[in-house]
Amino acid sequence: MKDDKIDIKTLDPQEYIAIIKKCGEKPFRAKQLHEWLWKKHAHSFDDMTNLSSELREKLSKEFFIGYPKITSKQQSKDNTIKIAFRLFDNSLIEGVIIPSGDRLTACISSQVGCALGCKFCATATMGFKRNLMAYEIYDQLAEIEKIALEQFDDSISNVVLMGMGEPLLNYDEVSKAINFMTTSNGMGMSPSRITLSTAGIISGIKQMADDNVKYNLAISLHTADNEKRSRIMPTNTKNDLFELKKVIQYFHEQTGSRITYEYLFLKGFNDTLDDAALLAEFCKISPCKINIIEYNPVNGIPFKPGSKQDLSSFVRYLENKNLIVNIRQSKGADIDAACGQLACRIERKKDKNNEK
Ligand code: SF4
Incomplete structure (x- = not known):
């Protein structure tokens, strides 16, 4: 209203x-x-x-007519573009355009802030404000598409729900938004070009399986050691790796899809060959691929990226186990647009200055 x-x-x-x-x-x-x-x-x-x-x-x-208003746009040295949106109630969210080879990927948000408190993530420092409505999720993509056409003379090819928030804690609105993205009355995208990334909310993955979704599932795993995972992802105490394994198997049986595991490579935390062995064991549960993400430090958060040497030994170990591994260089680090860096810092600072 x-x-x-x-x-x-x-x-x-x-x-x-x-x-x-x-x-x-x-x-x-x-x-x-x-x-x-x-x-x-x-x-x-x-x-x-x-x-x-x-x-x-x-x-x-x-x-x-509500829509997310663009309040700022920043372009990184590597051409990644971060867009800040202000919503009808003054809430702030961010989305990112990531150009890579012949792909233009839009990374969009599903919540204002996030309640899950992952220790490596800047969004977590904002706390949780509210769920986005379906149109606020969908319209981020519509606005991003306009920018992609202007700046790159090309359309968005892929969408990842990997921005601010945990999409499976806002499943109904996220599902409606994906429906608008894929229907011919909306953007008509192929669901195979859309990926929902979750911290591993078991009830949500079960729901996706029961709905037999056609889009992709990525899980932010970051370690296959249950105790260590709880230390960096508090949600793991409720959604532990033993239950996660079961629901991943169920998801694969229902949908036939291959799951992607996201793995932030963190120095001194999950970067040894023992960690790789645990990960390889975890990956036996269903067909999968692993995206290893080079971590970008966030101000005030104590993690550091693992070394290049440890990274290549880690990848070699997994490949020798016949696993599919991609190394993802997190893009847009110089404008705080990389994985785990979204926190609307500039816009929040402007708001604070205006309040003074
Ligand atoms: S990593 Fe994702 S789930 Fe974890 S706090 Fe950040 S936005 Fe939330």
Whole structure:
């Protein structure tokens, strides 16, 4: 609600027919309204040029169109772009465009802040504010797509829900958003180009399996040692590796999909051959691939990246076990856009200065 008006994007699109009927218009106008909101990403009823001015006026008396407003854009030396968005209630979130080879990946947020408190993550320092609504998740992608076309003359090829927040603690809205991304009434993307990344919420993975999702699942594993994992990811005390194994097996049986494990390579924490052996053992449960991510230090967080030498021995060990391993250089570190660095620092600082 804003000035007693309803955010039209929060309504189920099925309700557009009733709204249009109430305005005394023909039902096909509901389809046009849907197209403006979900395909053409209109920010104002005035943009809806094929609707009569009377209808636009009636709509704008009762509704407003919520969308994440871009408040800043930063480009890294490696061309990664970080975008800060301000939402209708002044909340801040971030999304990132990561160019790599012929891919343009959009990394988007699912919550404002995060409640899970992973020890290596800057977002965790913000605490949790609220879940994003489906359109706020979807519209980040729509806005990012516009920037990708302007800056790279190309469309977004892949989407990862790996920005701020734990998507499986906001599963219903995330599912609706992915549905808009993949339907022909929305962006029409292939689900195989979308990856949901979770810290390992067991009930959420079970739900994904039961829903037989067609998009990809990535799990931020970071170590296959249960006790050590609890030390850096407090959620592991409730979602431990023994239960996680069972639900991964179930997910694979239901969907037939291969799971990706994300592994931040942390000096003195998970960078030895014993750690690699534990990881290889864990990976036996179902077909998988491993993304080893080079860690980017975050101010005030005590972890450091593992050495190049340890990294190559680690990777060699896993490859000798016939595992698929990719090394991911975290991009955008100079603008705090890399993995685990999203915390809206610049925008929050501006807000604090304005309060003074
Ligand atoms: S790593 Fe992901 S799940 Fe963990 S605190 Fe950060 S945003 Fe939340």
